[in-house]
Amino acid sequence: MLAPTPTITNKYSISDKDLKSRGFLLRRTISNLNLDHLNFVFMAVGFPKCDLKKIKLVLENTNSILWVEHKKTQKPVAFAIATEDNVFNAIIWDVVVYPSYQGIGLGKDVMEIIVQELLEKGIVNIALYLEPRVLSFYRPLGFVVDPDGIQGMVYSKKQKKK
Numbered sequence: 001m002l003a004p005t006p007t008i009t010n011k012y013s014i015s016d017k018d019l020k021s022r023g024f025l026l027r028r029t030i031s032n033l034n035l036d037h038l039n040f041v042f043m044a045v046g047f048p049k050c051d052l053k054k055i056k057l058v059l060e061n062t063n064s065i066l067w068v069e070h071k072k073t074q075k076p077v078a079f080a081i082a083t084e085d086n087v088f089n090a091i092i093w094d095v096v097v098y099p100s101y102q103g104i105g106l107g108k109d110v111m112e113i114i115v116q117e118l119l120e121k122g123i124v125n126i127a128l129y130l131e132p133r134v135l136s137f138y139r140p141l142g143f144v145v146d147p148d149g150i151q152g153m154v155y156s157k158k159q160k161k162k
């Protein structure tokens with residue numbers, strides 16, 4: 001688990017207007033979000049296929065949703081969410097960019113915006129889980145292995161078969 005350094009206070013480098021001029025729209029709600037297309041983005045980056053009803057429930061219960069729509073096709077091409085307690089803590093999940101749109105700054109844009117908006121709400125304890133191969137994506141965005149040595153753990157006790 002990584003946590004951001006408290007020094008991220010700059011306004012993000014991209015605005016809705018900038019994105020629009022590049023052919024993208026920044027979206028913060030699930031209206032207009034085609035969940036089939038979102039699932040397709042997840043699967044394209046190797047995430048397992050998910051039940052659409054469950055994705056819908058997750059998104060309905062998530063405060064911070066950020067996705068980038070490709071204006072021309074109206075399809076989602078970048079996505080991230082954060083679950084939060086609205087006071088101290090947030091965890092960012094599911095940061096994905098559709099493969100043919102990777103490498104043009106959308107992942108960075110989405111991360112910068114979601115972090116900035118959490119900080120603006122006063123939430124300073126922002127964490128995420130990641131695969132080691134993307135450490136160098138998150139580090140320049142201000143995320144570090146917790147400086148106090150705090151580690152994340154996941155519950156992994158096997159469920160008994162019924």
Ligand SMILES: CC(C)(COP(=O)(O)OP(=O)(O)OC[C@H]1O[C@@H](n2cnc3c(N)ncnc32)[C@H](O)[C@@H]1OP(=O)(O)O)[C@@H](O)C(=O)NCCC(=O)NCCS
Nearest residue numbers: 045095096097102103104105106107108130131134136137
């Ligand atoms: C990781 C991911 C979100 C990055 O999105 P992206 O839009 O391609 O990244 P950007 O174009 O915004 O790149 C921003 C910077 O991160 C770097 N970067 C991008 N992907 C990287 C990766 N996989 N590993 C290390 N650095 C990476 C870029 O080189 C760029 O550096 P620069 O600012 O010095 O030029 C995207 O590749 C992705 O969806 N991967 C598959 C899903 C995944 O692994 N998600 C993370 C789950 S923890």
